Amino acid sequence: MTGHLSEESVVEMASGEGDPAAREHAASCPECSGRVHDCRASLALLQQTEIPEPAPLYWESLRSGVRQKIAEDKRRVSAWTLLVPLAAAAALVLVIWNGPTKPAPVVAAPSLPAWSPLPAAEDDEGLRVLEGVALSAEGEADLEAPAGLAPYLAGLSEEESRALAETLRGRGPGGES
Amino acid sequence: MTSTALALPLGFASSAVPGDGAGLERDAERAAIAACRRGEREAFDLLVARYQRPIYRLCYRYVNNHDDANDLAQEAFLKAWRAISSFRGESAFSTWLYRIAVNACLNHRALRRPVTQELEEGLADPNPGADAAVARDHEARRVRAAVSRLPERQRATLILKVYHDLTHAEVAEILGSTVGTVKANLFHALANLKRQMQSGESRT
Numbered sequence: 001m002t003g004h005l006s007e008e009s010v011v012e013m014a015s016g017e018g019d020p021a022a023r024e025h026a027a028s029c030p031e032c033s034g035r036v037h038d039c040r041a042s043l044a045l046l047q048q049t050e051i052p053e054p055a056p057l058y059w060e061s062l063r064s065g066v067r068q069k070i071a072e073d074k075r076r077v078s079a080w081t082l083l084v085p086l087a088a089a090a091a092l093v094l095v096i097w098n099g100p101t102k103p104a105p106v107v108a109a110p111s112l113p114a115w116s117p118l119p120a121a122e123d124d125e126g127l128r129v130l131e132g133v134a135l136s137a138e139g140e141a142d143l144e145a146p147a148g149l150a151p152y153l154a155g156l157s158e159e160e161s162r163a164l165a166e167t168l169r170g171r172g173p174g175g176e177s
Numbered sequence: 178m179t180s181t182a183l184a185l186p187l188g189f190a191s192s193a194v195p196g197d198g199a200g201l202e203r204d205a206e207r208a209a210i211a212a213c214r215r216g217e218r219e220a221f222d223l224l225v226a227r228y229q230r231p232i233y234r235l236c237y238r239y240v241n242n243h244d245d246a247n248d249l250a251q252e253a254f255l256k257a258w259r260a261i262s263s264f265r266g267e268s269a270f271s272t273w274l275y276r277i278a279v280n281a282c283l284n285h286r287a288l289r290r291p292v293t294q295e296l297e298e299g300l301a302d303p304n305p306g307a308d309a310a311v312a313r314d315h316e317a318r319r320v321r322a323a324v325s326r327l328p329e330r331q332r333a334t335l336i337l338k339v340y341h342d343l344t345h346a347e348v349a350e351i352l353g354s355t356v357g358t359v360k361a362n363l364f365h366a367l368a369n370l371k372r373q374m375q376s377g378e379s380r381t
Contacts, residue, residue: 007364008357014367042367045374046339049320051237062233062247063225066254070218073255 005032014039130168206270213261221261225254228271231341232278238336239282241321249285253278268350275341275351279333323373331366334359 005013005022012018013026013036026033121127156164206227212220232253237246256277264273324332330352337348338359349359 008360011360011364011367038371039364039367042370043339045320046324046335046370049317051234051317051321052243054233054243059226059229062229062250063222065247065251066225066258067218067222069251069255070221070258073259 010035010039014043221258228274235278236282238340241325249281253281272347272350279351283329319377323370327366327369331362334362335366338363
C-alpha cells in the first residue's frame with residue numbers, strides 16, 4: 001500500500017471494518033494509527049452520550065398525537081374535496097345563468113399619422129374651394145364652387161354667406177380683423 | 178372495513194402496541210403497510226408503535242429538546258401516512274421512514290433559539306462536589322452541544338451511523354448520498370467533534 005490511509009479507510013477501521021492491507025499499513029504507520037485512534041475515541045465518547053428517556057406513558061401520548069393529526073388532516077382533505085366540486089358547480093351555474101358570453105368585437109383604433117406635410121398651395125384643392133365659396137358669397141366670383149359644395153351653400157342665408165365670406169377673408173363678421 | 182388485527186398474525190396487535198413494539202415481524206409489517214395503503218388507520222397505529230422510539234430519538238438527537246422532538250416525530254409520521262401509497266417496498270420501510278424523519282429535521286427552522294444555547298446553559302457551572310451522575314450529565318451536554326454545532330449533513334450522518342446502528346450503505350440511502358460521501362462526512366464529523374471538545378476544555 002502506498003501513501004497514508006484515506007478518510008474512508010480510517011472510518012472503516014475505526015468502525016471495525018477495513019481491509020487487511022489498510023490494517024497492515026496502520027500497524028506500521030504511527031500517523032495513520034493515530035487518526036484511527038482519534039476516530040475510535042470520538043465514536044466511543046458519542047456512544048456513551050445518552051439522551052433523557054421519556055416517561056413510559058409518553059409513547060401512548062405520541063401515538064395519540066399522531067392519530068389526532070391524521071384525523072385533522074383527513075377532515076381538511078375532505079373539506080377541500082367537497083369545496084372544489086361545489087365551487088366548480090357554482091361557476092357552471094353562473095355561466096348558464098348569464099348565457100354564453102361572446103367576446104366583444106375588437107375595433108381597430110384608427111391609425112392616424114403623427115404628422116403629414118401640407119400640399120403646396122397650387123396643389124391644394126381645399127384652398128380653391130374656400131376661395132370659390134368666399135367669392136361666390138359676395139357675388140364677385142367667376143369661379144364656380146365645386147359641384148359637391150353647391151347644396152350646402154344654397155342652404156345658407158344671405159347673412160350667413162356674408163359672414164362666412166368675411167371670415168375667410170380674415171375679417172370677423174361686422175368688423176376689420 | 179376489515180379489521181387490521183385480522184390481517185396480521187395472531188398476537189401481533191397486542192404485542193406491538195406497548196413500548197417499542199419489537200414484536201412486529203417483517204411479514205406483519207408488510208401486512209400493516211398493505212392495510213395502510215387501503216386506508217386503514219389502525220394499521221398505521223401499529224407501525225407508529227413499532228418505530229416511535231427510534232424516530233423520536235433521532236429527532237431528539239437533532240433538536241436536543243423534548244417538545245421539538247415530539248413535534249418532529251409526529252410530523253414525520255403524518256407525512257409517512259400521507260405518502261404511504263407511494264411506498265413501493267424498493268427500500269426497507271424503516272429506511273423510507275428514517276428518510277422522512279431526517280428531512281423533517283433538516284427542514285426544521287422553528288426553534289425559538291439556537292440549540293447550542295440551551296445546551297450550554299447547563300454547562301456553565303460544573304460543581305466541583307457534584308457526584309458521578311451529575312458529571313456524566315454535564316459531559317453528555319457538552320458532547321450534544323458539540324454535535325449540534327456540526328454542519329447539518331455531518332450531523333445527520335453521525336446521528337444515523339452512531340446512534341441507530343445503521344450500515345454506511347443504509348445511511349447513504351437515507352440521505353440520498355453515496356457510501357463514500359457518508360464515510361467522508363463521518364470522518365470530518367468526528368474530527369470536528371474532537372476539535373470542539375478540545376477547544377471547550379481549553380476554555381473551561
